Amino acid sequence: MIRHHLILRVITKMLIGPIMLFALYVQFHGDYSPGGGFQAGVIMAVAFIIYGVVFGLATVQQVFPPWLVHKLLALGVLIYAGTGVVSLFLGYGYLDYGAFTPDHPEHGQHWGILVVELGVGVTVTGVMVAIYYAFAARTPAISDEDW
Amino acid sequence: MATESVVHTAMTLHDHLPVLQILVPFIAAPLTVFIGSRALAWPISFASSVVSLVIAWLLLMQVIDGDVISYHIGGWAPPLGIEYRVDAANAFVVFLVAAISVVVLPFAKVSVAYEVPLRDHALFYSAYLLCFSGLMGVAITGDAFNVFVFLEISSLSTYVLIAAGAGKDKRALTAAYDYLIMGTIGATFFVIGIGFLYMGTGTLNMADLAQRIAAQGGNRTIEAGFAFILVGIGLKLAFYPLHLWLPNAYTYAPSAVSAFLAATATKVAVYVLLRFCFTVFGPAFGFEVLTLQYVVLPLAVVAMFASSFVAVFQSDFKRMLAYSSIAQIGYMLLGIAFLTETGVTAAIVHLFNHGITKAALFMAVGAYVLRAGDTFYNDIAGLGRKMPWTSAAVVIGGLSLIGVPGTAGFISKWVLVQAAFEKGWWPVALLIVASSLLAVIYVWRVVEVLYLQPAREDSTATEAPLTMLVPIWVAALACIWFGIDTDTTLGAARTAAAGLLNLPGQ
Numbered sequence: 001m002i003r004h005h006l007i008l009r010v011i012t013k014m015l016i017g018p019i020m021l022f023a024l025y026v027q028f029h030g031d032y033s034p035g036g037g038f039q040a041g042v043i044m045a046v047a048f049i050i051y052g053v054v055f056g057l058a059t060v061q062q063v064f065p066p067w068l069v070h071k072l073l074a075l076g077v078l079i080y081a082g083t084g085v086v087s088l089f090l091g092y093g094y095l096d097y098g099a100f101t102p103d104h105p106e107h108g109q110h111w112g113i114l115v116v117e118l119g120v121g122v123t124v125t126g127v128m129v130a131i132y133y134a135f136a137a138r139t140p141a142i143s144d145e146d147w
Numbered sequence: 148m149a150t151e152s153v154v155h156t157a158m159t160l161h162d163h164l165p166v167l168q169i170l171v172p173f174i175a176a177p178l179t180v181f182i183g184s185r186a187l188a189w190p191i192s193f194a195s196s197v198v199s200l201v202i203a204w205l206l207l208m209q210v211i212d213g214d215v216i217s218y219h220i221g222g223w224a225p226p227l228g229i230e231y232r233v234d235a236a237n238a239f240v241v242f243l244v245a246a247i248s249v250v251v252l253p254f255a256k257v258s259v260a261y262e263v264p265l266r267d268h269a270l271f272y273s274a275y276l277l278c279f280s281g282l283m284g285v286a287i288t289g290d291a292f293n294v295f296v297f298l299e300i301s302s303l304s305t306y307v308l309i310a311a312g313a314g315k316d317k318r319a320l321t322a323a324y325d326y327l328i329m330g331t332i333g334a335t336f337f338v339i340g341i342g343f344l345y346m347g348t349g350t351l352n353m354a355d356l357a358q359r360i361a362a363q364g365g366n367r368t369i370e371a372g373f374a375f376i377l378v379g380i381g382l383k384l385a386f387y388p389l390h391l392w393l394p395n396a397y398t399y400a401p402s403a404v405s406a407f408l409a410a411t412a413t414k415v416a417v418y419v420l421l422r423f424c425f426t427v428f429g430p431a432f433g434f435e436v437l438t439l440q441y442v443v444l445p446l447a448v449v450a451m452f453a454s455s456f457v458a459v460f461q462s463d464f465k466r467m468l469a470y471s472s473i474a475q476i477g478y479m480l481l482g483i484a485f486l487t488e489t490g491v492t493a494a495i496v497h498l499f500n501h502g503i504t505k506a507a508l509f510m511a512v513g514a515y516v517l518r519a520g521d522t523f524y525n526d527i528a529g530l531g532r533k534m535p536w537t538s539a540a541v542v543i544g545g546l547s548l549i550g551v552p553g554t555a556g557f558i559s560k561w562v563l564v565q566a567a568f569e570k571g572w573w574p575v576a577l578l579i580v581a582s583s584l585l586a587v588i589y590v591w592r593v594v595e596v597l598y599l600q601p602a603r604e605d606s607t608a609t610e611a612p613l614t615m616l617v618p619i620w621v622a623a624l625a626c627i628w629f630g631i632d633t634d635t636t637l638g639a640a641r642t643a644a645a646g647l648l649n650l651p652g653q
Contacts, residue, residue, distance in 0.1 A: 067183070074180035074273075081174045091157030094166040096222035102155060 005054070012054045019047040027121050031110065037117035041124025048125075049132045057136045069130050076123025083115045165218040165231040168202045168241060169284045171195045176276035179269055188272035193252045195276065199283065200245040207238040213642055217289070225289065226352035232289030236643035239495065240286040240418045243502050247410045248279050250506060254618035255403035258513040262401040264314045271311050275407070278304040282415045291427070292351045294419060295338050298383065302330045305412060309400040322395035329392040333382025336375045343372030344427075356427050370434045376423055377438065384416030386443075386480065387450035390473045397469035402513030405465065409472055410506040414498045417479050421494065425647040430486050444484040448578055450477030455585035459592070464522035465512045467589055468505065471548060474582065475501045481575070482563055489566035491644035496636050497559035500547070500629060504556055507544040507622035511537050514611035514619065524592070529602025531594075534610050538597045540623040545590035547626040550583050554630040558637065 003009070027040035052060035087099035097112025098105030160167075175195035179188050210216060210233055218231040233241075255275075263271050281301025285294055306327045312319030345351055347368035348359040360369060378389070385393040393413075397405045428435045451474050458470035475497070482494030514537045515522045519530060531538040547554035550561075560579060567576035602608075610616070629636050 071181055071183065074177035077177040078174065078181060081170065081177075085170070085174070088158075088163055088166070092155070093158065093218070093222040094163065094170070094220055098155075098222060 008054055012050055016047050016051060019050070020044060023047065023121075027117065028114070030117055031113060037120025038124050040117075041121040042128055044121065044125045045128030045132070048129050052132065052136060057133070061133070064129060066130075066133055069126050069133065073123050073126025073130060076119045076121070076126060079119030079122060080116050081119075083112060083119070087112070163218075164202050164206055165216055165233050165287060166220065168199060168206065168287060169231075169280050171198045171202070172276045172280040172283075176273045176280065179273040179276065183269055185265060185268040188269045189252070189256050192272045192276055193249075196245065196248040196252055196279065199279075200242075200249045203238070203242040203245040203283075206233050207235075207242045207639070209233075210235050210238045211639060211642060213646060215646075226350050226355035229293050230289040230352060230354075231287050232354070233287060234643070234646050235639060236421065236495065236647050237286040237418065239499070239639045239643050240415060241283050243414065243499050244279070244282050244286065244411045247407060247502060247506050250618050250621050251403055251407045251410070251510065254406070254510050254513060254615050257612055257614050258403045258510075258517060259401060261517050262315050262403075262513075263311050267311060267314075271308070274304040274307040274311075275404075277301070278308060278407075278412075282411055285415050286418055289353050290351055291341050291344065291353055291356060292338075295334065295341060298337065298419075299334055301412065301415075302334060302383070305408060306330070308404045308408075309396050311404065312399045312401045315401070316399050318395070319399035322392075322399040326392040326396045329382055329389075333379045333389075335379070336382070337379030340372045340375030340377075340379055343368050343375060347372060353422065353427050357429060360428060361431060365432055365434050369432075373423075373428060373432070373435060373438070377420070377443075380416055380420045380423070384413045384420065385473050385476055387446045387453070387473065387477065390450075390454070390476075393473060394466055394469040397472065397509075398463065398466045402465075402509060402516050405469075406506050406509035406513065409468070409509050410502040413472065413476055414502050417476065417483075417494065417498055420480075421483060421491065421647060424483060425491065430648070436486060439484045439486060443480055444575075447477040447480035447484060448575070450474055450480070451578070451582040452585065455582055455589065458589045459585060461589075462524050464515065464524065464527060464593055465509070467593070468508050468512065471586065471589060472501075472505060474586075475505075475548075477582075478560070478563060478579070481579070482566060485566045485570055485572075487566055487569060488641075488644050488648055489562060489569055491647060492637070492640045493559055493563035493566050495640040495643050496562055499636055499640070500555035500559045500626075503622050503625045503629065504544050504547040504554075507540055507619055507626060508548070510615065510619045510622060511541045511544065514615045515608075517615070518608040518611060519606065524596045526603065526606075528596050528600040529598075529606070530608055531598035533602060533606065533608045536616050537611050537619060540616075540619045541597065542594060543623040543626055545593060547630065549586045549590055552630075553627065555626045555628075555636075557630055558633050562637070 023040045023044035026035035026043060027037065030036035030040065048060055048064050051063070084095040087096050088094050090099035092099035097109040100108035100111045172195045175191050179191050206216070213235060216233040219225065220229040220231065259268065259271060278301050281297045281304060284297030285301060288294055288297060306323050309326060310320055310323035344356060347366065348356055350356055350359060382389045397409060400408065424435060430436060454470045454474035454477070458467045458474065461467035461470060479494045479497050482490045482497065512522050514534065515527050515530065518534060519526050547556035550556040560583065564576045564579055567573065567579065
């Protein structure tokens, strides 16, 4: 089998690691520098999408199967809402992060926003990859019986 | 600053009821996807709906005497933070939405299994829960921008729910797409309007907005904001010339979805209009009074006649009900346009009564679809004898739609006519009665088809299963119950109307 685009494939393999690292940096450094869950989620998804573009849909779906994508995008929302539920059970208002360190609410807010942003990141990664899968995995043309 | 002790009194579960109202179905939605089980999707949806209904009842009982509950999300006090503000008006709407969901879901189990492909069930119920929590969120929040966010949550999931009808009829896809375009334009107009208000006042909290608008009076920015909000919400509630998405959406959506949406979605939009017209702007805002009297009132009357007239000539029961919905929304807008306490009471009580009536009728449609394939008049002909219980419920729902004494529909029309006489607008009162006569015609056509025409030779229809009949009859009996015992609905509607009209002055 002749394999085309040697340079593209090599460069992609080299880039995927740094892209994921950068996504994690944007994710967890979001409270000190521009960034946060949304941006990090998009960057993380880009790592999978570029792998899919260069190596094909089947390959990327072996790494990141569609069922896992669906679970992840629901999991992110659960992390976000769950944070609020935890604060609610600690006797504070919904999403009142002060609940996590009652002695020092500012610290609690720091922890709270970190967890919530993680939820956003997970969901955005899932949604972006799911959209890519939906577009890339074209269904066959509609047959006459379908109309 | 290592350890400073901050005094905090722990909140109890009871204090959290306003947020739990939204949270229970909202968390259940991703949970359904996460578990991914088709078998568990329905039980989770039903359980969370029941919990929501209990919470809605507890909230309604707390505020029915005119109290207001304020809940601060994230512990940030309004006007800066998002506030959930429960008063009689929105507790009533939230209760309606939750009650309809609890009635429709048992019906949906069989109906959805028949109309929606099995592999989509987990996602279908997840979208349903998102729509459900979004609709309640729109009603419960006291923050103008938060209304937009919840409106989008409910609308986006509604597009998916309507498109789920594609398993049976591919036209559901174009219907959902039409609604997507129209709904997005509506949401855009709404958010532009909110933007104008923010520009003019510098706040997004409704109570705060009301104070500042009352203080500075009307100016161009705020008037433009009002106009954009009116058109945006008008698209959502199928306000007469903006209603074109509704007939197709209701016709091609799965029957359970039609029943749920017809009874709740447009009603919640009517509530948003009420909230903006009376809490945020208030009758003191001259521009609003003029708009309501010279734009909304005539169009509401046109809606009552034009849509009823179109409904008369339909050949599909489901489509006829969709057009009748547009006409009924005309009555609610008419009540709002009166700008009196009785008028607003009529709008709110009709919102509830029409909700249960349409829920009963659209669920009956679902039963016919299950047994006869679809609801064209020549397919359901003669089913009055083959499906006696379903058809009897259709007759009760139809009577309520006309407004025959002894049914819920009569109460709301009676209050509406009363409001018209209070203002001395007797021609409007005559028009209300005259348009009800059109309802007699379109309801009679269905009754005639069901009972007086012979059944098709090849018809194999039998009575609908009990899981469908019970919800249909719960809604049908509710039509009669609330037509005789009017204390609960009319009382709650009066408190709500009084609260809405007095709030700016308090």
